[in-house]
Amino acid sequence: MDLVWRIAQVIIPVFLIVALGYVYTRKRHPDYGWFNRIMLDVLTPLLVYTALAGKDFHLAEHTRLLAGGAILILVTGAIAWPLARMSHTDPRTLVPVVMFTNCGNMGLPLALLAFGQQGFAAAVALFSISNVIHFSLGARITSAHASTRDLLLSPLMISSALGFASAATGVRPPDVIFTGMRMLGEAMLPLMLFALGARLTQLKREDIPRGLLGAFARPVIGLAIALPLAYVLQLEGIARGQLLLFAALPPAVMQFLLAERYQQEPERVAAMILLGNALAVVSVPIGLALSL
Known part of the structure; x- marks a missing residue:
């Protein structure tokens, strides 16, 4: 019962905000163009930089976790490629959906609630590593x-590079400036969840059949790889929990933006991503049960 209560304490606040975003968008139909642009260009880069550059984040302590995250992404992609061939799905459509998790919108708030501030910076580092691979190899696969x-010169990538540089050197802005940057960045956490709820309004009943493959393959393959990988890398405690939660997350919302940009079956990608995030009510508790 203690484990069930701990999982409930983590997921209830997260899905409450997602539900609010869904209900508000269904009733008001707002234009989120400016909202998404501010999140992508200002708030997310500040969140990434301040988490990585913070005095409580020590890069050397998380090298195995970051290596595990990178290996997990690459191996899931390698497995997804023959799966796409067997299911007669274009690999450029399916493989990136399976490779990259929604470690921003959903992963960061979950990590903060599950592991506290101590584990949050490591989750941001995983998010940054994922984005670097996503905007380089992932974009080329798409x-x-x-x-x-x-893509690599985007504000998010620049803030990740500066954040890792600050973590390695200890050089960061004065505290009076850094505090303001952190306040703005932390505002991003509930906004990410609200935006995810808004996106779920786009899911249609006819999208469900074509979205099932990617929606299920993402967490199933991820956890199948993460469990032995955590053992091989000798990850324990919070580090092991972080990797398993990372593996259990649904597909990355960002992949829809890339699929739409390059016209790589964006409707099918959207179905996989939206359905996968809707089914996170199942996959995330499983990941948390293995993590906590």
């Missing part, structure tokens, strides 16, 4: 014509 240079 489209042979993807401009990796433009």
